[in-house]
Amino acid sequence: MRFLKSFYIHNSFFWYIAILSACFVFSFWFTVLYPIAWLLTMLLAALFFFDCYLLYATEGIFANRHLPQKLSNSDLNPIAIEFETRYPFKTFISIIDELPVQFQKRDFEYSSSLLKGEKQVFDYTVRPVDRGEYVFGNLNIFASSPLKIVKRRYIFQNDQMVPVYPSIIQMQQYDFLAISNRLSEIGLKKIRRIGHTQEFEQIKEYVPGDDFRTINWKATAKQQHLMVNQYQDERSQPIYSILDTGRVMKMPFNELKLLDYAINATLAFSNVALKRNDKTGMISFSKNIETFVPAIQKLTHLNTIMEKLYNITTEFTDSDFGLLYAHIKRKVTHRSLLLLYTNFEHISALKRQLPFLMAIAKKHVLVVIFFENTELEQLIATDAEDIQTIYHKTIAEKFSLEKKLMQKELQKHGIQTILTKPNELTINTINKYLEIKARGLI
Structure with missing residues (x-):
């Protein structure tokens, strides 16, 4: 069951099937295509099992979602997803992060490719408009090899709760x-x-707008330019x-x-x-x-x-x-x-x-x-x-x-x-x- 839950067919596989179907259809008129179509079918079957072996022979994808301790209401809050591959080949991935239900966003997807041993970070922002508890669901990553016949689903960090506080x-x-x-x-x-208390703070240079009644004449004579007393x-x-x-x-x-x-x-x-x-x-x-x-x-x-x-x-x-x-x-x-x-x-x-x-x-x-x-x-x-x-x-x-x-x-x-x-x-x-x-x- 664990294998079946992680096993998905890549979209490209259906294009391969469509091409094979076309070959069988045209072989009705062009008989030379009939054996070629069967040869391509057996080749696709072999590649199918080989692709499964490539993806399931090892745990190849590792990812981590970095959430702040608190989200800020009405602001754009940054969220980072860090991921890496340990497959010995170029890996194509698709990230689907299950955002909290409050955002009502069901089309979140990010696609990328990773070379052998490469690490990447994907940053995005969310803007909550209600205070309360926001629960992030599964972080789903679908990995596929260059053959693009099957995909393996990885699941990380289910049910992370973050409170949304005032801004x-x-x-x-x-x-x-x-x-x-x-x-x-x-x-x-x-x-x-307009007015001030009598708690003295410092002497500073006069700037337009200062109360002229606060001019300190002794300090002015020493500095050769207007100085005023500043009050707290x-x-x-x-x-x-x-x-x-x-x-x-x-x-x-x-x-x-x-x-x-x-x-x-x-x-x-x-x-x-x-x-x-x-x-x-x-x-x-x-x-x-x-x-x-x-x-x-x-x-x-x-x-x-x-x-x-x-x-x-x-x-x-x-x-x-x-x-x-x-x-x-x-x-x-x-x-x-x-x-x-x-x-x-x-x-x-x-x-x-x-x-x-x-x-x-x-x-x-x-x-x-x-x-x-x-x-x-x-x-x-x-x-x-x-x-x-x-x-x-x-x-x-x-x-x-x-x-x-x-x-x-x-x-x-x-x-x-x-x-x-x-x-x-x-x-x-x-x-x-x-x-x-x-x-x-x-």
Whole structure:
């Protein structure tokens, strides 16, 4: 049974059979072909058994699939397959990797050829769009000799499980830049400093945009050019990322739910805040308070946040903002920066929750983050060519205007807002954080 499970006929064999069949058919008219056809048949039979001997005389193929310990959600994750041959002849191989069912890809195949004793590495990428456990099935390698009559199937590494976590790659992208204060290099706008604390850090050369009130005249006289005192931002301030896991966050964008964008942004932002010595925590809620992680200033605290984010799922219910207000009032006792990731499609939905948001904003610095509907923006940008398209554009412009009105309504009540495209969420969130820190609002 083991032999039968590994034994396959090569596609070329059927071409050989077709040629033999044609010879027998034409021998009806050309009798000289009849003995030639039988001679070719016996030769093919001999080569068939010889090919089986070549492939099964020894274990000739060895392969290994290299998977990372964790896959990063919404990112291209590299996977490597290393393989080698120990056959004493040129080997033709076909690799079929059984990808996790979440990818819904059933046409994965890679073909190559190996010389005697040669090693090769095949790299490919996968992009998961859901968090959870991903199980890779068999790594199948079909080997054939230069005769290409039969194929032998090799199976390696069955059922390898890899968890898919929030975007670790995105978090690492901002990690080094956060340490070196170079966040503006990846498109984050530079925030002009409006105020500062009195914690002295260093004396540096004056650059346009520095507060002229911080000029150090003694150092300026010594160096013969303007020098200014630089002050540190106040540190160890509590910051909470609040995730709405209700049905409004199930809306998809580029195969990813809005909640997953918020989760990826929370992880990247928490890492940046911790590197800048602030305390970070997290709350997720819908009908109930599902997760509460108190704000702590430890780099190891990021692992706790990551594990909590890994297990968050969206619900199909409306979220209870009144419950959120009560929980914050009870558990978050110090003035904090609260980043609320949610979404409002209609201004009436915002007005229902506005009293609770205003109550939260009285004690804390609240930033409400919600999303632009990018499909509507694309529809608005297209030219209208008929009456139906005009109707669609008019309705789309109405919904787009409502988003801007909601932003104005929140700002009117002293609530900070971010209206962003899903793919720009992380950048805009860190921008707002830097702006609030520079302005000394917390």
